[in-house]
Amino acid sequence: MFQLLKRLLTPLLILAILITLLNTKDRFGYEEIDVKTNQVIGTSELATPLFSLRRTPELLTSPLATQQLQEQLSELNKLLPETSCFSIAVNDESLYNYQEEIPLNPGGSQKVITAYAALKQMGSDYQYETIISADRETDDDGNLLSSDLYVFGGGDPLIRTDAFMELLPESFSDIRTSADEMADLTVGMNILFIQGAVVVNESRYDEERTIAGWGQELKESANIGSLSASLLDAGFDGLKQNYSQQRGEDPSPLVPSINPARSFAANFDDLLEERGVIILRGAKEINNVDQGSLVELLSVKSPTLEQVVKQMLNNDDDVTAEMILKEIGKSRTGQGSTGGGLVSIPEILSANDLPDSGLLLIDGSGLSTENQATCKIFQGILQDSEYGETLKEALPLVGSEGIVSDILMETPFDLNLVAHSYFRNGRGALVGIYTTPSGIDVYLSYLSNFNIEEGSEITHQAFLVGLSQALNDYTGGQPLEGMGPITVSD
Numbered sequence: 001m002f003q004l005l006k007r008l009l010t011p012l013l014i015l016a017i018l019i020t021l022l023n024t025k026d027r028f029g030y031e032e033i034d035v036k037t038n039q040v041i042g043t044s045e046l047a048t049p050l051f052s053l054r055r056t057p058e059l060l061t062s063p064l065a066t067q068q069l070q071e072q073l074s075e076l077n078k079l080l081p082e083t084s085c086f087s088i089a090v091n092d093e094s095l096y097n098y099q100e101e102i103p104l105n106p107g108g109s110q111k112v113i114t115a116y117a118a119l120k121q122m123g124s125d126y127q128y129e130t131i132i133s134a135d136r137e138t139d140d141d142g143n144l145l146s147s148d149l150y151v152f153g154g155g156d157p158l159i160r161t162d163a164f165m166e167l168l169p170e171s172f173s174d175i176r177t178s179a180d181e182m183a184d185l186t187v188g189m190n191i192l193f194i195q196g197a198v199v200v201n202e203s204r205y206d207e208e209r210t211i212a213g214w215g216q217e218l219k220e221s222a223n224i225g226s227l228s229a230s231l232l233d234a235g236f237d238g239l240k241q242n243y244s245q246q247r248g249e250d251p252s253p254l255v256p257s258i259n260p261a262r263s264f265a266a267n268f269d270d271l272l273e274e275r276g277v278i279i280l281r282g283a284k285e286i287n288n289v290d291q292g293s294l295v296e297l298l299s300v301k302s303p304t305l306e307q308v309v310k311q312m313l314n315n316d317d318d319v320t321a322e323m324i325l326k327e328i329g330k331s332r333t334g335q336g337s338t339g340g341g342l343v344s345i346p347e348i349l350s351a352n353d354l355p356d357s358g359l360l361l362i363d364g365s366g367l368s369t370e371n372q373a374t375c376k377i378f379q380g381i382l383q384d385s386e387y388g389e390t391l392k393e394a395l396p397l398v399g400s401e402g403i404v405s406d407i408l409m410e411t412p413f414d415l416n417l418v419a420h421s422y423f424r425n426g427r428g429a430l431v432g433i434y435t436t437p438s439g440i441d442v443y444l445s446y447l448s449n450f451n452i453e454e455g456s457e458i459t460h461q462a463f464l465v466g467l468s469q470a471l472n473d474y475t476g477g478q479p480l481e482g483m484g485p486i487t488v489s490d
Helices: 002-022 058-077 107-122 179-188 260-274 305-315 318-333 338-351 375-382 388-394 456-473
Strands: 084-090 093-098 129-134 149-152 198-201 295-301 417-424 427-435 441-449
Touching: 058 084, 058 093, 058 456, 084 375, 093 375, 107 305, 107 318, 107 338, 107 375, 107 388, 107 417, 107 427, 149 260, 179 260, 179 295, 198 260, 305 318, 305 388, 318 338, 375 388, 375 427, 375 441, 417 456, 427 456, 441 456
Parallel strands: 149 198
Antiparallel strands: 084 093, 084 441, 129 149, 129 295, 417 427, 427 441
């Protein structure tokens, strides 16, 4: 309150000083001012006095615009349950916050925290690497004699086939590591005959297929594929049948692989055979193989982490989020596990002067209803000096891309807000950056946990529509119409 009064009274104090100066005659060398015409006697072509509030419009418009915004947001507060928070900031200055430090469940928007921690830990240029090796190189005829073909998974969450990508909506990101191109590259290494088998190794991470902290219902819900350091098609089965059951007007849900590494081996075997490679033995999964004793034939790198994060946020990809969490753990603790990642994220936030109070993490995707975070954490992440801009580029555009392609259309947010938005089972969130008509970037974080009741989604939607209108009206201290100097015409 004191800061607001200070900002409102400052222009009045300046006005009083200016009036005093204007009433003082030429003792300081000012030219005489004609009070009747409000113009300087001489050659000036401006009708506005040198000392005029028209020449400092931001002194008046900035606090008034902020006050107007705060009043509108206070009214919007009344729509929300007490278990809500939201925070608005411009240029590192907080314009409004409501309960920004209370812990709430962020739903899928928790992926913003996972993305930030990964960028900080591994860097935006980090790439996953899948290594293909054998006991020996092929002979001149392309024969890999007395040897298996080994695939060492590097944790890449985006190795996906053409057939799987066809299942995604058109608005979703198609960033991936192409499994079909991986098979082409393998054949391109003159591998035409494999006397052994395709063998996949997943030892980079643990062999936990799901998240230990999830309840049994969530574990069995098939919302997420099985996890593995060697992952194909997000840990789901169905490539053998070209995902025929997942196509059509009434598609069946995807089925998580019982053994994703073995599934990878079998499907990669099929991709090679489609390209004419002869393989004598059945595909399998083996982890007790010394990679250093083998001959490396091929290294396949993923898109950069910056692109992987973009795919995850655009598509609200739960599998990618959980896989990234394991890699954070591997990089920071040496343990490629969910637990290693969960321990690391609060440390990363704290090391970068971001609050970790109110943070409770069960997973990396936000599927657990036990996760907790605060609006203050999200605001700090969005405004991070190193990776804030990276996240801005990674977040999908409302009304156009990914999970936000069909929400808040025909509102000011449409095509002007990049954000992760979420509403499911009474958990609502919006985390992103809105660009106003005057070009101001407004950082906003909103979380709300409703009781599961009819109408909660309508309330969530009404709040976001009202928020878009309030922010659209915010001038941010830019000169209002008519506040500029008046020019005398000839």
